[in-house]
Amino acid sequence: MKTYHGSCHCGAVRFTVDADLTEGMRCNCSYCKRKGMLLAFIPKSQVTIEEGGETLTTYLFNKKVINHQFCSICGVQPFGHSGDTMAINLNCIADEDLDHTTLTIKEINGKSF
Ligand SMILES: [Zn+2]
Numbered sequence: 001m002k003t004y005h006g007s008c009h010c011g012a013v014r015f016t017v018d019a020d021l022t023e024g025m026r027c028n029c030s031y032c033k034r035k036g037m038l039l040a041f042i043p044k045s046q047v048t049i050e051e052g053g054e055t056l057t058t059y060l061f062n063k064k065v066i067n068h069q070f071c072s073i074c075g076v077q078p079f080g081h082s083g084d085t086m087a088i089n090l091n092c093i094a095d096e097d098l099d100h101t102t103l104t105i106k107e108i109n110g111k112s113f
Contacts, residue, residue: 007092013078030111066081
């Protein structure tokens with residue numbers, strides 16, 4: 001496994017992910033589509049919020065089971081979580097840690113959930 005560094009846009013929120021990131025998922029639900037997120041689902045134990053946890057704001061919608069977390073300063077959403085799983089926004093991972101051109105992109109039909 002590799003350690004990937006991620007942050008929101010302003011840098012207030014910083015986190016690391018221990019994983020082997022090979023695929024990204026695009027979700028067509030009303031929320032992810034608007035945000036343009038590219039997701040990877042990772043066990044919570046492999047994600048560490050290094051800085052700025054207190055800056056995060058949580059948004060809930062629909063069945064209110066996913067905590068969508070975004071930075072209250074810059075508005076960028078680095079991740080969301082539900083139960084023991086975190087949905088990492090791969091667009092928030094540092095370019096030097098993850099080359100997006102190597103990812104397999106999968107479409108998920110979140111609209112139907
Ligand atoms: Zn920010």
